Amino acid sequence: MEKQELLNKAKEAIVDADEEKAFSIISEAKKQNVNLLDLLLAGFGAGNQEIGERFDRGSLSLPELIYAAEVMKNVTNTILELLDSDEGSNSPFVTKGTVLLATVAGDVHDIGKGIVASTLRTAGFDVIDLGCEVPVETILEEAKKRNVDIIGTSALLTSTMVEQKKLEKLLAETGEKKNFMTMVGGAPCTPRWAKKIGADGYSEDAVDAVKVAVKLMEEKRMKFDL
Incomplete structure (x- = not known):
């Protein structure tokens, strides 16, 4: 089976919420020797994005979304264990920092962020993953408590993107903006959105997230002469 065919079938497995099919694709x-990160991002991840878009359009019910997301979670946990077993090997990135990740309030999508967390850890970052449906007040509280460098938020629905803007506003109002670099991601997010709300960076996928995090750490060190 060609790689692209595997990716297409992986996407279908998530859209159809077919866990048995998904696990057979992982085995194949x-x-x-297909890159498992590619399989997550371009295969299963594409399916995860599709179900999110269908839910956002109203063509998928909440129970259907949760069921498909649960299949995705089980599949992804298996792959992340395989990726984590090789953590830190052959990594071209040497810049380290602490990144706090969270999916914003009102959004149940947790898989894409989980992939980003695993990729950042592999690249040498310390990652704190708060999970999904996290209020901005909790995000800021945990960021201060853990003394993180970067706050990364994910929004997979257009209706929850406002929470990322809400976080930037909270950081500004509390005077904490100067203490943290921020980055946003998620299917409906764009570089324009990041700039509009005042975020320091935007990442399109997990691999890009590492590059952006490295860049933000460099900017922070220059800013504070660390």
């Missing part, structure tokens, strides 16, 4: 990918 391992046999063919």
Whole structure:
């Protein structure tokens, strides 16, 4: 089976909430030495994005979304364990920092952020993952408590993007903006959105998130002469 066919079938498995099919694809990918991160991002991740878009359009019910997301979670946990076993190996990134990640309030999508967390850890970052549906007040409280460098938020629905703007406003109003770099991501997010709300960076996917985090750490060190 060609790699692209595997990616297409992985997407279908999530859209159809077919866990048995998804696990068979993982097995096939391992046999063919297909990059598991590619499988997550371009295969299963594409399916996860599709169900999010369908829910956002109103063509998918909440129970259907949760069921599909649960299948995705089980599949992803398996792959992340395999990725984590190779953590830190052959990583071209040497800049380290502490990143706090959270999916914003009102959004149940947790898989894409989980992939980002694993990729950042592999690149040498310390990652604190608060999970999904996290209020901005909790995000700021945990960021201060943990003394993090970067706050990364994910919004997979257009209706929850406002929470990312809400966080930037809270950081500004409390005078904490100067203490943290911020980055945003998620299917409906764009570089224009990041700039509009005052976020320091935007990442399109997990691999890009590492590059952005490295860049933000460099900017923070220059800013504070660390």
